[in-house]
Amino acid sequence: TEYDLVIRAGTVATAVDTFRADVGVSGGRIVALGENLAPGAREIDATGKLVLPGGIETHCHIEQESATGAMTADDYYSGSVSAAFGGNTSFVPFAAQHRGQSVRDVLETYDRRAAPKSVIDYSYHLIVSDPTETVLKEELPEAFERGITSFKVFLTYDKMVVDDRQFLDILATAKDHGALTMVHAENNGMIKWMVERLLAGGNDAPRYHATSHPAAAEVEAIGRGIQFASYIDAPLLFVHVSTPAGAGLIADAQMAGQRIYGETCPQYLFLTRQDLDRPGAEGAKFCCSPPLRDEATQVALWRYLRNGTLGLWSSDHAPYRFDESGKLSAGPNPAFNQVANGMPGIEMRLPLLFSEGVRKGRITLNDFVALSASNAARLFGMSDRKGSIAIGLDADIAIWDPTLEWRVSQAEMHDNMDYTPFDAMEMTGRPVTIISRGEVIVDGGELKAERGRGNFVKRAPFGIASLSHEMPAELDPARNFRAKIL
Numbered sequence: 001t002e003y004d005l006v007i008r009a010g011t012v013a014t015a016v017d018t019f020r021a022d023v024g025v026s027g028g029r030i031v032a033l034g035e036n037l038a039p040g041a042r043e044i045d046a047t048g049k050l051v052l053p054g055g056i057e058t059h060c061h062i063e064q065e066s067a068t069g070a071m072t073a074d075d076y077y078s079g080s081v082s083a084a085f086g087g088n089t090s091f092v093p094f095a096a097q098h099r100g101q102s103v104r105d106v107l108e109t110y111d112r113r114a115a116p117k118s119v120i121d122y123s124y125h126l127i128v129s130d131p132t133e134t135v136l137k138e139e140l141p142e143a144f145e146r147g148i149t150s151f152k153v154f155l156t157y158d159k160m161v162v163d164d165r166q167f168l169d170i171l172a173t174a175k176d177h178g179a180l181t182m183v184h185a186e187n188n189g190m191i192k193w194m195v196e197r198l199l200a201g202g203n204d205a206p207r208y209h210a211t212s213h214p215a216a217a218e219v220e221a222i223g224r225g226i227q228f229a230s231y232i233d234a235p236l237l238f239v240h241v242s243t244p245a246g247a248g249l250i251a252d253a254q255m256a257g258q259r260i261y262g263e264t265c266p267q268y269l270f271l272t273r274q275d276l277d278r279p280g281a282e283g284a285k286f287c288c289s290p291p292l293r294d295e296a297t298q299v300a301l302w303r304y305l306r307n308g309t310l311g312l313w314s315s316d317h318a319p320y321r322f323d324e325s326g327k328l329s330a331g332p333n334p335a336f337n338q339v340a341n342g343m344p345g346i347e348m349r350l351p352l353l354f355s356e357g358v359r360k361g362r363i364t365l366n367d368f369v370a371l372s373a374s375n376a377a378r379l380f381g382m383s384d385r386k387g388s389i390a391i392g393l394d395a396d397i398a399i400w401d402p403t404l405e406w407r408v409s410q411a412e413m414h415d416n417m418d419y420t421p422f423d424a425m426e427m428t429g430r431p432v433t434i435i436s437r438g439e440v441i442v443d444g445g446e447l448k449a450e451r452g453r454g455n456f457v458k459r460a461p462f463g464i465a466s467l468s469h470e471m472p473a474e475l476d477p478a479r480n481f482r483a484k485i486l
């Protein structure tokens with residue numbers, strides 16, 4: 001046989017093209033795209049299916065201590081398994097430096113957590129909360145050298161927040177080494193001020209979580225971040241953008257030529273702050289930061305996704321169970337400010353975008369591929385290996401049944417959670433076969449992957465200036481095909 005694997009007669013889609021082709025895989029890479037390829041040792045019939053790049057999830061909290069100290073419910077095994085069932089073949093969770101910790105120790109800890117367990121390829125973004133001289137001058141440069149080319153900073157949460165000077169130090173250090181800074185943009189003072197007033201008035205139900213994190217807190221911090229990045233001409237990515245006004249500032253900065261990027265997440269498109277009003281403490285399941293907004297926000301955020309202002313679509317999977325280990329650690333009826341922030345969704349990110357986006361005509365299939373994998377690969381230094389269906393890239397492939405109808409329930413999920421915020425939603429389309437470096441890791445609802453098979457991905461420095469829906473030529477499979485022949 002000519003190939004290790006041939007995926008036959010599917011509809012292949014990249015961020016720019018949709019075409020019928022067989023995909024030939026050997027040595028873990030895509031080696032041929034064409035009609036009637038020679039036989040493979042293994043054959044997969046993809047007639048009537050979509051053959052898409054495996055998803056790259058770049059915002060998730062796995063086996064991580066949160067800003068309040070709580071440990072996430074998913075480790076690198078359950079987190080990566082759930083990601084795989086959701087159509088992903090790579091993920092980039094956070095390695096979090098808490099104050100007083102050395103970055104070296106943090107990265108060693110995460111290597112110990114990830115390497116023996118992950119079933120998909122992985123890297124980390126480093127959360128920096130304590131930018132000492134040693135961290136800035138020695139440890140961050142070391143992290144770049146080993147291929148960790150993105151950092152996250154927080155402008156809120158007392159235990160993680162950086163001040164203006166520290167923010168500039170981190171932005172400048174990242175810029176010097178070709179790394180991308182990511183920022184959780186909410187104004188800490190505004191939130192704390194309102195939390196105090198609400199609690200003083202006896203208003204401590206989950207719904208006040210949203211009241212205490214107003215849109216203005218996000219818009220202020222996004223505006224500030226844009227000014228800081230512009231001041232020293234550093235690239236900056238705003239994660240989990242939840243306000244139309246904030247997205248508007250990002251669009252303006254992009255139009256002005258700044259290297260400013262934006263991400264949004266399913267919770268802001270499919271849930272609203274009304275979900276915080278569920279009976280008893282159930283609203284705690286929906287406490288995340290930034291908080292859920294309203295229906296007008298959903299409409300506007302779809303627009304910003306479609307036009308490319310928000311080029312990243314991530315789950316912000318931050319799994320805390322609805323019990324004493326997680327959401328209810330402060331008691332059965334916790335005050336809103338004592339609830340661990342975040343919700344699960346790593347397995348729902350792509351099905352939701354496909355069903356509600358592609359199937360309902362809000363975005364194209366090519367937009368879907370851009371948002372699920374290609375943009376992330378490019379922005380986070382992985383596009384030499386991942387993020388498209390093209391000759392020479394890793395054979396990281398998700399085969400989707402675009403017509404399969406199903407209903408969301410926690411019983412369908414593979415994470416270590418006890419609820420899904422998207423319960424009972426009716427979905428069309430689902431990933432059915434997941435292939436990582438040529439190996440089938442999920443098939444027919446079953447896990448085929450061995451624990452720890454995932455590899456650490458050494459990422460390239462940040463280099464590409466724009467994040468439009470136009471892909472660079474190297475991600476165009478037709479061009480690669482020709483290059484191979486010539």
Ligand code: URP
Pocket residue numbers: 061184287288289290316318341342343
């Ligand atoms: O509420 C959230 N999103 N928790 C996770 C931590 C973060 O801010 O991203």
Ligand code: ZN
Pocket residue numbers: 141144145177
């Ligand atoms: Zn260096």
Ligand code: ZN
Pocket residue numbers: 184239240289
């Ligand atoms: Zn955040």
Ligand code: ZN
Pocket residue numbers: 059060061316318
């Ligand atoms: Zn997050």
